[in-house]
Amino acid sequence: MSASAAVETESQPSIDVDSDVVIETRNLGKIYRDFWGRKKVAALKSLDIEVKKGEIFGLLGPNGSGKSTTIKLIQGLLFPTSGRAFVFGKDARDVTKNERIGYLPEESYLYKFLNAEETLDFYARLFDMPAGERKERSDRLIRMVGLHQARRRQLREYSKGMTRRIGLAQALVNEPDLLILDEPTTGMDPIGSREMKDLIIKLRDEGKTILLCSHQLADVQDVCDRVAILHQGELRELGRVDSLLKVRDVTEVHATGISDETKEKIAELIRNDGGQVVSMDNPTTTMEELFLDIVQDNRPGSRPTAN
Amino acid sequence: MRIEKDQMLSYFEWLIFNFGLLQGAIVAVALSLLGFVVCYLVSMARYGPSEAFFHVTRVIYELLARDLPGTSIRRVYALARLAFQEAIRRRVLVIMAVFIAVLLFAGWFLDPAADNIAQLYISFVMTGTSYLILLLGLFLSCFSIPADMKSKTIQTITTKPVRSTEIVLGRIFGFTAVGTVLLVSMGVLSYVFVIRGIEHRHESGDIASDGMSGETSYDASHAHSFEMSGDEGTTDEQKGHRHLVTRTGDGQYVIGSPEGLLNARIPVYGRLAFTDRGGNPGIGLNVGYEDEYQKYIEGTSLMSAIWTFSNVQPSRFGGGDTLPIEMSLQAFRTLKGDIVTGVQGAIILKHTNGRVESERIPFIVKEFSVDQKEIPRKLSGSRDGEPVELDIFDDIVDEDGKLEIHVRCTDPGQYLGMSAADLYLRAGDSTFGWNMFKGFLGIWMQMFLIICLGVMFSTFLSGPVAMVATMTCLVLGFFGSLAFDVATGDTPGGGPIESLIRIPTQQGAMVDLDLGNPVLEKTIKIVDNGIMYTLFSVFKAIPSFGQFNTSDYVAYGFDIFSGLVARHLTMTIAYFILTSVIAYFFLKTREIAAA
Numbered sequence: 001m002s003a004s005a006a007v008e009t010e011s012q013p014s015i016d017v018d019s020d021v022v023i024e025t026r027n028l029g030k031i032y033r034d035f036w037g038r039k040k041v042a043a044l045k046s047l048d049i050e051v052k053k054g055e056i057f058g059l060l061g062p063n064g065s066g067k068s069t070t071i072k073l074i075q076g077l078l079f080p081t082s083g084r085a086f087v088f089g090k091d092a093r094d095v096t097k098n099e100r101i102g103y104l105p106e107e108s109y110l111y112k113f114l115n116a117e118e119t120l121d122f123y124a125r126l127f128d129m130p131a132g133e134r135k136e137r138s139d140r141l142i143r144m145v146g147l148h149q150a151r152r153r154q155l156r157e158y159s160k161g162m163t164r165r166i167g168l169a170q171a172l173v174n175e176p177d178l179l180i181l182d183e184p185t186t187g188m189d190p191i192g193s194r195e196m197k198d199l200i201i202k203l204r205d206e207g208k209t210i211l212l213c214s215h216q217l218a219d220v221q222d223v224c225d226r227v228a229i230l231h232q233g234e235l236r237e238l239g240r241v242d243s244l245l246k247v248r249d250v251t252e253v254h255a256t257g258i259s260d261e262t263k264e265k266i267a268e269l270i271r272n273d274g275g276q277v278v279s280m281d282n283p284t285t286t287m288e289e290l291f292l293d294i295v296q297d298n299r300p301g302s303r304p305t306a307n
Numbered sequence: 308m309r310i311e312k313d314q315m316l317s318y319f320e321w322l323i324f325n326f327g328l329l330q331g332a333i334v335a336v337a338l339s340l341l342g343f344v345v346c347y348l349v350s351m352a353r354y355g356p357s358e359a360f361f362h363v364t365r366v367i368y369e370l371l372a373r374d375l376p377g378t379s380i381r382r383v384y385a386l387a388r389l390a391f392q393e394a395i396r397r398r399v400l401v402i403m404a405v406f407i408a409v410l411l412f413a414g415w416f417l418d419p420a421a422d423n424i425a426q427l428y429i430s431f432v433m434t435g436t437s438y439l440i441l442l443l444g445l446f447l448s449c450f451s452i453p454a455d456m457k458s459k460t461i462q463t464i465t466t467k468p469v470r471s472t473e474i475v476l477g478r479i480f481g482f483t484a485v486g487t488v489l490l491v492s493m494g495v496l497s498y499v500f501v502i503r504g505i506e507h508r509h510e511s512g513d514i515a516s517d518g519m520s521g522e523t524s525y526d527a528s529h530a531h532s533f534e535m536s537g538d539e540g541t542t543d544e545q546k547g548h549r550h551l552v553t554r555t556g557d558g559q560y561v562i563g564s565p566e567g568l569l570n571a572r573i574p575v576y577g578r579l580a581f582t583d584r585g586g587n588p589g590i591g592l593n594v595g596y597e598d599e600y601q602k603y604i605e606g607t608s609l610m611s612a613i614w615t616f617s618n619v620q621p622s623r624f625g626g627g628d629t630l631p632i633e634m635s636l637q638a639f640r641t642l643k644g645d646i647v648t649g650v651q652g653a654i655i656l657k658h659t660n661g662r663v664e665s666e667r668i669p670f671i672v673k674e675f676s677v678d679q680k681e682i683p684r685k686l687s688g689s690r691d692g693e694p695v696e697l698d699i700f701d702d703i704v705d706e707d708g709k710l711e712i713h714v715r716c717t718d719p720g721q722y723l724g725m726s727a728a729d730l731y732l733r734a735g736d737s738t739f740g741w742n743m744f745k746g747f748l749g750i751w752m753q754m755f756l757i758i759c760l761g762v763m764f765s766t767f768l769s770g771p772v773a774m775v776a777t778m779t780c781l782v783l784g785f786f787g788s789l790a791f792d793v794a795t796g797d798t799p800g801g802g803p804i805e806s807l808i809r810i811p812t813q814q815g816a817m818v819d820l821d822l823g824n825p826v827l828e829k830t831i832k833i834v835d836n837g838i839m840y841t842l843f844s845v846f847k848a849i850p851s852f853g854q855f856n857t858s859d860y861v862a863y864g865f866d867i868f869s870g871l872v873a874r875h876l877t878m879t880i881a882y883f884i885l886t887s888v889i890a891y892f893f894l895k896t897r898e899i900a901a902a
Contacts, residue, residue, distance in 0.1 A: 032901075075466050077900035095468050096377070103466040109459040111389065113396040125385030126467040170463065 022178050022209045023051035023074055027083030030069050043069040045233045046083060051211055053177075056204050058224035058241070059213035065230040067213035068106060071182055074211070075103060087178065099127065102176035106183050108167030112156040116147050116166050119155065123170045141169040146195075160187035168196070179203060181212040185219050190291045197223050218288070221245065250278065315576050315728060318870040322877065338848065338885065343367075346892065366895055374470040374891070382469055386477020387484060394447055394485040402443050406493050409435055410500050417504075420528035423547045425568040426862045428504045429743075432497035433858035437750045440490055441781065444754040447482045448761025449777055452894075453770040461899055471894040475887050478762045479755075486754045494747045498740065505568050509542075509550065511560035523550070523562055533562075570864030571742035572633070574731035575623070577614035577712070584608045594639045594722060603639055603724040606650070606716035612725050615659070616732055619710040621684075621700045623734045629681040630656075630699050631733040632712070637724035638672045649673070650721045656682070656703050657711040663690045663702055667715075672723060679733075737866040745872055746861035752879045753855045757781060759886040760850075766893040784852035794842035802835025850882050 030044040044066040051057040059067045072078040074085045076093040085092040088100060110119055120138035129137070142151050145165035155163060164187055171179060184200070185193040200223050204210055214220050220227055221241060229237040237244065253266075267277045343363065350359035413431060421427045452474075455461040464474065509523035509531065523531045523542060531542030531550060538554040548565040555561060581602060583589030586609035591602020604610040621627025638650040653667040665688040670678065688697040697703060704710045712730065716723040760780050764773035783790060792798040793806075800806045800816035808831070809816065822828055855875050860867045 072900040077462055077465065078898050095465075095470055096373075098466055098468040101466065103463070105459065105462055105466075107459075109461075109463045111393070111460055113393060114389075118392075122385055122389055123463070123467060126382050126464065126469050128379050128381050128468075174467075 020053040021050050022053050022088060023049070023057075023211060024086045025049050025070070025074070025083065026085075028070070028073055028080055028085050029082035030066075030073055030078060031081040043233050044073070044230075047230075047235055049228050049235070049238065051209060053209050054204065054207055055225040056200060056210040056212065056223050058220040058227040059211070059230060060215070060217070060220050060227050061213075061230035062215060064232075066233040067215075067230055068182060069233075070230070071180055071211070071213055075101070075180065099174065100177040102171035102174060102179045104164075104167050104171040104179075104181045104184055106186070108163045108170075110155055110163070110167060110170065113154060115154050116142055116151045116169075119166060120169055120173055124173045127174045129174075137173055137175075138169075141172055144172075145169045161189055161192050164188055164192070164196075168199075177208055179208055179210045181210065183214055183216075184212055185214070185216055190288050193219070194288065194292060218286075254283075316870075318873045318877075321870070321874050335885075337844070342889070342892070346896075362896075366892060369895070370472070370888075370891060374472045374895075378470055378472045378476070382473045383476045383480065386464075386469070386473055387481035390451065390478050390481025391484050393451070394482065399443060399447065399485060399489070402439055402489055403492060406435065406439055407496065410496060413500075421546075423568075424527075425501065425505050425547065425864075428501045429862040430858060432493075432500055433746060433750070433861065436490065436493045436497060436747070437753065437856065437858070440486055440493070440750055440754045441757055443489065444482065444486055444757040445761060445774060445777055445781070447485065448478070448758040449765050449774040450770040451478060451482070452762065452765040453768075453773065456899070459900075465899050471891050472887075474894060475762060475766070475890040479758055479883070479887065482758045482762075483755055486758065487751065490747060490751055490754065494744070497747075498743060501569070501743075505548075505565060507565060509562045511552075511562060514560065518554075518558075521560065531562075569739035571737040571739050571861075571866040572864055573734045573737055573866045573868075574633070574728075575616060575619075575734045576728060576731050577616040579725070579727040580613045580615070582609060582611050582613065584610055586611075591725075592722065594724070601637070601724055601726045603637075603722040604714070604716050606718040606721045606723075610715070612714045612723070612730075614712045614714075614727070614730055616710045616712065618708045619700070619704045619732070620708060624732065625735055627684055627700050629683055632680045632682060632730065633677050633733050634680070634714075634725075634730040635675070635677050636672050636714070636729055638674055639722040639724055641722070642720050644718065644721060650716065650723065651718045652714055652716045652723050654680070654682075655713040655715070656688075656699060657713055658703050659705045659707075659709050659711055663697065664688055665697060665699075665703060669717065742866055743861050745867040746858050748872060749855045749857040749867075749875065752875055753852050755879055756850050756852065756855070756882055759883050763886040763890040763893075766890045767897065780849050781852060783846065783849050786853075787846055787849070787851070788853075790842070791846045794839050794846055796839060801832070802839045804831050804835050804838070848885075850878065855879075 025047050028044060028047040029042070031042045032040045034040050047066075047070060049057075059070060061067050069078065073080050074087060074092055075098075076091075076095070079093070087097045090097040111122070114122060117138055120141060121134050124134040124137060142148050145168055147162060147165055147169070150158070150162060155166065158166065164184070168181075168184070171181070179200075181200070185196050188196060197219060200210055200212070204223075204225075212220075212224070224241050226238070226240050227244065228235055263280055267280060270277050346363045346366075347359055350362045353359070354362060410432070417427055417431060452461070455464075461474075507527035509526050512522040512524045512530065514521035519535045519540075521533055521535075523533065529545045531545050533540050533542040533550075533552045535552065535554065540552040542550045542552060542562070544567070548568045550565060551563040553561050553563070581589055581591040581604065584605065591604055591610075591612065594603050602612075604612055619630075624630060632654070636652070640650065644650075649671045651669060651671050653669050655667055656665040658664065665682075665686050668680070668682065668686075670680065672678070682699065684699050686697060686699070688695060688703070690697075690702075699710075714723065714725065714730065757777060761773060761777045764776045768776060789798070793803070796802070800809055801820060805820050806816075808814075808820065808822070814820065820828055820831070822831075855878075857867045857871065857875075
């Protein structure tokens with residue numbers, strides 16, 4: 001199925017906040033070539049998507065499906081072989097668009113010889129911020145991502161989760177309107193992962209637009225308003241998460257305080273009505289919920305640091 | 308040390324005739340056109356002819372309309388600071404430890420009995436510093452951007468509103484700051500090392516019975532004799548220096564610190580002309596394989612070398628009690644003659660109208676050293692052939708401040724050789740420290756150029772390849788004079804292909820190539836010319852690092868004149884702009900995430 005043939009499966013308007021388009025790709029394609037210009041692989045084939053203001057848009061797909069390529073094309077880190085990408089109406093290669101973008105790369109590509117404060121100060125300088133503002137923002141962000149006890153340690157001493165946190169902080173240093181997150185929960189423990197997801201939703205509620213790509217299906221399901229599913233460089237599905245996941249011919253009932261007899265009556269009613277009971281059971285919680293119930297008071301920021 | 312002819316040009320002469328309006332402009336235009344064509348061809352291979360034109364012009368437009376005006380000093384500073392921190396945390400200060408270690412053990416290898424110890428020490432510290440600093444610049448600049456590409460940290464930077472101009476400038480300035488800090492520290496240490504190295508004291512030795520002369524003790528591989536006049540006196544000159552001697556109240560002789568070792572002579576150069584054997588204007592003689600501008604005059608003939616100096620005022624020469632002249636002439640002997648005495652010559656000071664001239668001031672040529680003469684202001688001479696007493700500044704210097712100095716060889720059958728820089732008036736001294744600073748500024752400019760080249764190459768090559776490319780420029784810039792002579796055709800034997808044929812066929816370089824086939828010979832010459840012209844353009848574009856090395860001026864005690872420093876600064880800025888623009892284009896058109 002080519003991207004142009006992809007059908008929006010949603011029935012309602014895609015987003016109810018605003019219909020402004022933040023990211024738009026038109027026929028976007030990328031072919032990687034070797035040194036001699038010979039075609040190596042078509043990483044992305046004519047992608048058409050629109051990300052609208054105030055939504056969380058997920059790019060979903062297995063490894064090598066073209067998610068990261070799309071994100072890099074949108075940011076001008078790669079040049080498209082065909083088509084164009086626009087962010088805030090500007091061409092993807094225009095650096096001025098970056099004033100309003102925050103980017104958390106797949107792995108936090110930060111300078112290991114800087115500490116948390118220096119890192120945020122450095123990236124804030126790149127936004128031409130005066131000293132007072134830099135100081136205020138980096139203090140606030142370090143506190144927000146829970147690294148205030150490790151603020152003077154060089155990043156080389158950080159764990160993977162801590163590196164993700166400082167990576168997120170640098171992505172937020174300019175208070176961006178658009179946040180691009182590449183595998184945001186990679187390397188994070190369940191608490192961190194949940195915090196990250198909560199934060200993403202909170203940022204969306206503040207009116208920011210979020211584009212995230214992930215192969216952690218649970219993450220995408222938890223936070224995304226809309227998703228595009230990519231496979232082998234092609235867009236396979238695009239639409240609202242709730243409508244995509246809705247199994248239209250199965251009905252689910254949640255109830256408490258009913259006896260086995262009542263359950264049997266309900267089953268009987270369904271059968272009499274011509275339906276079929278597929279299963280009737282007590283639901284299980286998720287491992288994530290279970291884990292968070294057990295460790296809810298032990299946040300990583302509260303752990304004393306080595307120094 | 309030789310002062311080359313083009314080094315004597317004033318800044319504006321050089322700017323107009325040797326660099327700015329002609330060479331610089333031509334090189335800039337040619338490189339821009341060449342750059343445009345190359346970019347277009349590369350782009351065409353990728354996007355096709357019309358798209359390619361759009362791509363290339365868009366990059367030029369973006370540089371001029373967006374990236375250059377949008378370049379922010381704060382961002383450049385942030386990136387420069389990052390480069391600085393990176394270098395420091397990668398322990399570049401180890402270089403400093405190496406330098407200190409070298410200085411500590413230098414005493415084992417530097418000969419304390421050398422004739423000119425100051426020269427030895429200065430050459431040593433300046434050469435050592437420049438090698439260390441240039442290596443540092445090379446390693447810092449070539450590996451940083453490729454390392455950032457590899458670790459992908461550059462992706463976090465380019466996704467901020469950072470222009471390619473800022474990345475290039477940030478790197479260049481950051482590494483330059485690191486190098487500057489190290490260079491300043493090395494400079495201070497070098498200065499202390501030289502000052503302490505030459506310092507030595509003598510005790511008074513044998514004193515004559517009248518107490519008016521004596522000898523010093525033998526220290527630092529030499530001893531002096533001294534003469535007193537009253538309670539003060541000076542020693543004779545040994546190993547390029549003298550000491551002041553004072554007699555204290557209790558009759559002790561105190562010998563002071565060495566003086567005259569650390570000079571920064573300010574020479575006033577003149578224009579040199581020759582007369583032929585008949586005394587008419589002509590050119591000097593060529594006695595064989597010599598630099599083209601070194602000429603000889605014949606002994607006991609009317610041949611003379613005439614220097615014309617401008618703006619000769621008493622105020623320029625310490626009040627004008629004497630006119631200090633320094634010269635280092637060459638002798639060419641056609642017969643053994645009086646080998647002990649040396650070849651003799653004479654100096655005559657003349658008014659430009661030729662009617663007033665001083666008596667002959669004889670001298671014996673001191674080859675390979677600087678012969679200092681103090682000509683007293685009042686001296687005998689003649690006006691229209693009548694003997695009179697003359698005052699140099701009032702009678703011989705003309706109303707425009709011009710003075711002619713004629714040099715003749717008075718030894719029959721022998722020749723004196725000279726070039727314009729070999730005789731000059733010494734207009735006082737600059738301070739040694741300031742001169743050394745200017746010498747270190749030369750090293751700084753070389754370092755800056757290396758960093759510019761390294762950063763430029765590293766925007767499109769991997770670290771090791773960028774280093775090899777920069778090193779190639781460095782080697783060609785330092786030692787490329789032979790290659791340059793081949794490229795200009797100054798070296799006999801033709802171009803590369805012709806030379807390659809001459810070697811196995813054993814044809815001499817001075818005869819025309821003879822292969823028995825005129826068409827083939829013509830074709831070889833045409834191809835050779837093409838290669839030579841390409842080589843010439845390439846060599847012209849590479850900064851000649853050797854030129855920036857002014858450590859000889861410091862070591863030999865000549866003030867590095869400000870025109871030369873200004874010239875080097877101009878070239879440095881020109882290369883900085885050129886390399887930055889090239890680096891910008893490569894970085895701008897590179898897919899950052901594709902590495």
